[in-house]
Amino acid sequence: MEASLLQARELACWRAERLVFAGLSFEVSPGEALLLTGANGAGKSSLLRLLAGLIPAAEGALTWEGEDCFADRVAHGARLRYLGHQDALKPSMTAAENLEFFARLEGGEVAAALAALELSALADLPARVLSSGQKRRLALARLALSPKKLWLLDEPSVGLDTASVERLAPLFAAHRAAGGMLLAATHLPLPLPDARELRL
């Protein structure tokens, strides 16, 4: 087994004057998938935001190849993809334009990413007319834009039909085969064979 790339040690998170979790330690190695499970409010979303560097850790350390992730949060942000609860789409722009914006910022092929989520036919529709499942797929298409080492997914399959969830399998598999890591918070089964589970 390869050495772990991402290491969390004794992480604690404090949100709105409440301790969400404390003493959380885990490691993730290239190609590995980690499922975050737990009751509502257990801190799955907070943990993902913390790992992305969007909220500060109250305690503990997060290291990437031994380097502190929070020291340079801009560089840390550039090596990961984060999919939050919100789809981060601009309703007035078309599906393709929404992706194009991120492709211009971070590189990547818009047409290929749309095809990966079978959205090619909807490319020229404004995001406001898409159904919530289609919007979710468009947000997921960002993952397929350019390769990033770490994917942090918050309930990626919410609003997706069974066929769409199955369509994620090759996307996830390709990411892991290329040495990518994946952390997903979910209540629904995801097509992630031999994923480890982290219970919060």
Added chain:
Amino acid sequence: MIPLVLRELRMAIRHPADTLSAVMFFVLVAALFPFGVGPSPELLARMAPGVLLAAALLAALLPLDRLFGAEAEDGSLDQLLLSGLHPASIAAAKALGHWITTGIPLVLATPLAAALLNLPTEAWGAAMLALGLASAILSVFGAAGAALTLGARRGGVLLPLLVLPLSIPAVIFGAAAIEAAANGLEARPYLLLEAAILAFAAPLAPLAAGAALRGE
């Protein structure tokens, strides 16, 4: 940074309501003043520089509280912060987008408002320059204010309280420039002083805004 500015422009073109409402507000305030102070041409011309500046800054303030609010609500702000862009360049791009979509339209509407206030035509050029600079100063300070008040419950009230005091020097020198031009004097020194304020604020305010965006 350029893609972000282009996206701002594209959204402003698709949804021109924000831009139009700022311009309408500006022109309407200029149109209301003569009703309030009476139709004395001399008095109006005397007041015109200050009224133009104050009306333009208040109009430019209108879309500011949505500057980062809209991005934060739909999750775009998270994506921007993780895109490898420095938070300060995100703020600078948003400030530039605000100036292009609000400041420039206000500059273009200045002759109309100036005519309503009986400002001598010789001063229209100076008025457009002064308003262009003043609105740019408001855009950069406003981006910092919008980032600081992001997530505050009364952000919309707090924002003008933070930003308008910082814009007082822009009003003083901008109005002085217009008044000088109206009296046949040189407007240049006042415009240069206004530009100096912009040169001071443009690099610093985005840094403050970036720190505020990142700190949540």
